Amino acid sequence: MKELHTGTKIFLTLFRPIQRLPLKFHYFWGRVFAWVAENVIHYRKADIIINLSRSFPEKKYKEIKKLTHDSYLHLGDIFAEAIWFGGNHNRPGRARRQGIVTTENTSELFASFEENNNIMVLNSHFGNWELTGGLFEYICDVPEDQVPITEDNICVVYKQLHSRFWDEFFHANRCACQSAKYDGYVESKMILRHAIANRHIRTLYIFPTDQYPYRKAAHCDVPSFMNQKTKAMIGGAALAHKLGMPVFYMSMNRREKGKYSLSFRMVCENASEMEPADIMIRYYAYLEEDIKANPFNYLWSHRRWKK
Numbered sequence: 001m002k003e004l005h006t007g008t009k010i011f012l013t014l015f016r017p018i019q020r021l022p023l024k025f026h027y028f029w030g031r032v033f034a035w036v037a038e039n040v041i042h043y044r045k046a047d048i049i050i051n052l053s054r055s056f057p058e059k060k061y062k063e064i065k066k067l068t069h070d071s072y073l074h075l076g077d078i079f080a081e082a083i084w085f086g087g088n089h090n091r092p093g094r095a096r097r098q099g100i101v102t103t104e105n106t107s108e109l110f111a112s113f114e115e116n117n118n119i120m121v122l123n124s125h126f127g128n129w130e131l132t133g134g135l136f137e138y139i140c141d142v143p144e145d146q147v148p149i150t151e152d153n154i155c156v157v158y159k160q161l162h163s164r165f166w167d168e169f170f171h172a173n174r175c176a177c178q179s180a181k182y183d184g185y186v187e188s189k190m191i192l193r194h195a196i197a198n199r200h201i202r203t204l205y206i207f208p209t210d211q212y213p214y215r216k217a218a219h220c221d222v223p224s225f226m227n228q229k230t231k232a233m234i235g236g237a238a239l240a241h242k243l244g245m246p247v248f249y250m251s252m253n254r255r256e257k258g259k260y261s262l263s264f265r266m267v268c269e270n271a272s273e274m275e276p277a278d279i280m281i282r283y284y285a286y287l288e289e290d291i292k293a294n295p296f297n298y299l300w301s302h303r304r305w306k307k
Contacts, residue, residue, distance in 0.1 A: 008168040012086075019087030023098065023258060026080035034076025038069065044301040048072075051300045055226035055291075070296035077257065078299075082130035086173040088138075095138035095177055101131060101252075103139055104263040110148055112246045112266070118195070118203050120240035120247045120271065122283050124210035125299035126290055127252025127260050132156060132206055133185070134177025139262070149204055155184040157191050157207045157236070188235060195239055206250070207236030209280070210287065212304050220277035225284045226291065228305045237279040240271035247271050247279055249286040254297050 004012070037043040048071055052064050059067070081100070088095045095101075112119050123132060133156055136149040156174070161167040175185055184203075186194050195205070211233060218238060222230040240247045247267040252260050267282050268274050291298050 004168050004172060005164065008165055008172070011165075012089075012169070012172055016087060016089060019083055019085075019089075020091070021084075021087070023080070023084050023100075026084045027077065027257070030076035030078075030080030031073070032076075033079050034072045037075065038072040043072075047303055048300045051304065052295075054228055054305070056295070057227060067295055068300075071298075071300045074254075074296050075299070075301065078128050078130060081128050081258070082173065085131060085133075086176045088134075088176040089172070095134075098138075098258075100258055101135075101139055101260050101262060104261050106262075106264065108266060109248055109264040112248070112269075113148055113202070113204055116202075116246055117200065118205065118243055118245045120236055120245045121204060121206045121250050121264070122209045122236050122247060122267070123206055123250040123252070124208065124287050125302070126210075126287060126297055127254060129208065129252075129299075130174060131252075131260070133174035135206070135262075137177045151178050151182050151184065153202050153204060155186055155191075155194070155203050155205045157186055157188050157205065159208075160187050160189075191235070192239060192242075195243060199243060205236070205239070205245075207239070209233050209236050209283065210304070211302065220280055222281055222284045226288055230284065230305060232280045232284065234276045234280060237271065237276035237283070240279070241274070241276045242272075244270050244272035247283075249283050251286070251290050253290065253294060 038045070045068070048068050049064060052059075052067050052071075056064070056067070085095070109119075123129060134151065136147050136154065137151065139147070158171075158174075161170065171185060175182055195203075209232065212231060218234045219231050220234045222232045224230075225232075237247065239245075246269050249265045249267050251263045251265070253263070255261050265286055267279055267286070271279060
């Protein structure tokens with residue numbers, strides 16, 4: 001686990017008793033956060049409305065307005081769940097007992113993991129991406145002794161934040177379910193070197209892929225995603241292509257408040273046989289299906305279609 005600076009350690013020590021309060025407590029403040037974001041500071045409201053309107057041109061104004069409101073509520077719930085999630089530090093079994101994440105299908109993913117040295121799981125801002133740390137440590141509907149994936153062979157890719165404090169806070173928060181020896185939280189600039197150095201160690205990579213590309217990030221053009229031409233980050237697909245990994249799309253669908261269902265859908269069996277751009281086109285087609293089925297469950301506040 002990354003060594004934290006003194007200020008971050010002190011803050012987390014003072015903050016963790018609050019994080020360990022029941023999830024209902026955090027949901028209350030999450031709704032307060034959502035109300036303030038929507039009605040007081042109007043957090044990225046224009047971006048949300050534009051994104052929704054362009055993605056759903058068939059919807060009327062009242063429907064877009066309702067989706068905008070629901071997206072703020074979802075953002076508040078993500079905030080609440082993320083804060084609560086950090087309270088799992090040194091509390092093994094707390095997240096599993098909460099039952100916040102279940103699965104619909106893991107058999108194909110687990111079988112692929114057993115057959116291959118490395119597999120790539122591409123995920124998005126659909127559902128609550130802040131819960132992906134320690135993913136297979138707390139899924140409550142699969143017995144622990146039947147889960148072949150542990151923290152020893154799971155790698156979560158992230159983008160370093162400019163603020164050292166917030167970078168360290170989210171690092172500690174997202175890895176709260178992991179032990180102190182966990183070293184699988186890897187910055188995106190280091191992931192190629194990490195993957196090549198550990199290519200003989202069986203590893204599942206979780207790679208976020210739906211943000212608009214950073215200035216120097218490799219990207220491709222997706223002809224149509226939610227009715228718009230999209231520039232897509234290609235890092236996860238390119239890494240899988242280079243090392244010949246199977247690629248899976250991960251969906252995190254919200255069934256009800258505080259309950260998410262994970263499902264995994266194979267994109268390709270061997271990424272070396274597909275161009276990274278074609279992998280991303282297929283991935284975005286799956287993501288679009290999920291978003292259209294459950295629109296509010298996506299993070300609409302980011303500018304994903306910059307010119």
